[in-house]
Amino acid sequence: MKTYNIALLAGDGTGKEVTDEAVKVLKAIGEKHSIDFNFEPALIGGCAYDEYKTPLPDVTLDIAKKSDAVLLGAVGDWKYDTLPPEVRPERALLGIRKELNLFANLRPATVYPELTSLSPLKEDFVSGTDIMIIRELTGDVYFGTPKGIETKNGEKFGYNNMCYFESEIRRIAHVAFKVAMQRNKKLCSVDKANVLDVSRLWREIVIETSKEYPEVELSHMYVDNAAMQLIRNPKQFDVVLTGNIFGDILSDEASMLSGSLGLLPSASLSDTKLAMYEPIHGSAPDLKGQNIVNPIATILSAAMMLKYSFNMDTEHDEIVNAVRKALKDGFRTKDIAQDGMTILGTKEIGDIIKANILKY
Ligand code: IPM
Ligand code: MG
Numbered sequence: 001m002k003t004y005n006i007a008l009l010a011g012d013g014t015g016k017e018v019t020d021e022a023v024k025v026l027k028a029i030g031e032k033h034s035i036d037f038n039f040e041p042a043l044i045g046g047c048a049y050d051e052y053k054t055p056l057p058d059v060t061l062d063i064a065k066k067s068d069a070v071l072l073g074a075v076g077d078w079k080y081d082t083l084p085p086e087v088r089p090e091r092a093l094l095g096i097r098k099e100l101n102l103f104a105n106l107r108p109a110t111v112y113p114e115l116t117s118l119s120p121l122k123e124d125f126v127s128g129t130d131i132m133i134i135r136e137l138t139g140d141v142y143f144g145t146p147k148g149i150e151t152k153n154g155e156k157f158g159y160n161n162m163c164y165f166e167s168e169i170r171r172i173a174h175v176a177f178k179v180a181m182q183r184n185k186k187l188c189s190v191d192k193a194n195v196l197d198v199s200r201l202w203r204e205i206v207i208e209t210s211k212e213y214p215e216v217e218l219s220h221m222y223v224d225n226a227a228m229q230l231i232r233n234p235k236q237f238d239v240v241l242t243g244n245i246f247g248d249i250l251s252d253e254a255s256m257l258s259g260s261l262g263l264l265p266s267a268s269l270s271d272t273k274l275a276m277y278e279p280i281h282g283s284a285p286d287l288k289g290q291n292i293v294n295p296i297a298t299i300l301s302a303a304m305m306l307k308y309s310f311n312m313d314t315e316h317d318e319i320v321n322a323v324r325k326a327l328k329d330g331f332r333t334k335d336i337a338q339d340g341m342t343i344l345g346t347k348e349i350g351d352i353i354k355a356n357i358l359k360y
Contacts, residue, residue, distance in 0.1 A: 003036040004310060006024055006065035009044040009060065009096075012089060013283025013292045014346075015073025021295035021350030022071060022302040025322075028354040029306070029315050037112075040067060044096065045075025045089035045283070055092035061099055069309040070100070070276040071302060074283035091188045097137050102268035102276055103168065104175040105137040105247065106304070109234075109254035114327040118259025121231065126257045129234040132179055133254060135247025136172040137268055139164050142244045162198050166205050166241065171271065173209040174243035180216045185323060186238035188219045190226045190246055203241065223250070230254055251280060262294030265301035267308050275309050277301040291345035294333040296323055299353060322356035 006330040008023065010016040023039055030037045042060040049055045055075070064070045075089040085091070096102070111119065111129040119126045144161030148279045151157065173189075180187040189206045191199035203220055210218045223228065229236065230250065234257050242250060255264045268276045279297030287293050303319035306312040330341040331352050337343045344352065 001034055001036050003038050004069070005038050005040060005067045006305075007060075007064045007070040008039045008041045009064070009070060009072045010041065011045040011073040011075040011283060012047055012077045013074060013285035013288050013337055015045075015075070015283050017288070017293055017346050018279060018295040018298035019071060019073040019306065021346060021353075022298040024350050024354050025299050025319060025357065026302050026306075026359045029318065032318075032358060033315060035312075035315075039071075044072070044092045046077045047225045048092065049080065049083070049087055049089065053087070055087055055089050056099075058263065059135065061096065064096065064276075065274070067274070068306050069274070070096075071305065072096075072276055072278035073298065074172075074279065075286040076283045077265040094142065096276065097268060098143065100268075100274055100276065101138065101202065101270040101272070102274075103136060103138040103271075104172055104269040105135040105281060106179070106267045106308075107251040107254070107264065108266075109132040109133060109137060109246070109251070109257055111234075111258050112263075112324060112327060114324060115259055115263070115336065116311040117338065119257055120259070125232075126234060127317040129257050131230075131234065131237045131240060131241045131254060131257075132183065133242070133247060133251045134172065134176040134179060135251060136164075136168065136243045136249075137245075140244030162245070164198055164202060166201060166247060169202050169205040173206045173241065174212075175269065176239055177209060177213040177216050180239040181213065185216045186219075187216050188221055188226070188237055188240050190221050190223050190240060190242040190250065191224050192246075193220070194222055198352065199243075206241065222290075226250060227253060230257070255280060260336050262297055262333065263300070264297050265299075265304050267301070267304040269308060273309065275305070277305040277309075291347055292334050293346050294335050295346050295350055296333075296353075299323060299350070309342065318357055318360070319353075321360065322353045325356045325360070326352045 116127040141162040144163040193199040307316035
């Protein structure tokens, strides 16, 4: 029996509650298919700061680097808000992305038929939406230098640098075209090429890369228009390719198509086989310990791990179907509950999903 070693970085707040359920579900898959998933826990974020005075200790990075895949909960808690920026929990997230070279962030925004009425948008507009946002994750204004706050002309001056090497654009473009080839072969690249030089280069390299994928229909959209089109007509999108900061913003916006941040998973891939999987939501420290948060985004992130890291398409589908069955049967956590439905706790919805996996 092959063993898959998974670095388990639960993080802060409700991170452990949601990763516990994903572990439960992976163990059910293991039991059903005789796969051995071995979990190696490590600290990241505020809890790591408490223990090691850094949010991303070397021991955590080592465990992550030696693993076959990383499962992350969430980082951050109000109690760390006063820490200096270099040791804040969010830094650990940026640090691990950079250290593991996780440049390709896949954020699917899928509207499940069971949940179309959850979206704040009209059902007709969102039903059937199935978008894959591909966000570049290790470059852009997030990591560009020079950056800082200093005094200039007698007043404070803050600055960051939005920048990309063509090699960084090319490698994320290849990921996006490959994903598009597996889907409906439509790729929309989002930039701000009417204003930003870095975006003009982005567009040039994306067009160049597209020559290798003649079957994919490529379009370009300015980010402001894309923000509007996502609400106006989300079904026009298949794969959306964009840089780090635009992708950060557009993926939060897209999550509202499905109605809850608690539903959306993500995968962050590198050019080696190492990858990290995490829900797109935060750590919700105010909800900690109450057994009320929605573990589905993390459970679906574990499903993405099976698909993208371990090539287990059947097992991936089993998790997705088990989640959908639970929703169809009217089992909900509080964030997505509607009239007449059974409200369950974090653990209980995890149990139902596990039972569905073992049963079907
Ligand atoms: C995300 C988050 C992070 C980001 C923060 C927490 C640093 O918003 O994963 O989208 O900006 O990338
Ligand atoms: Mg974000």
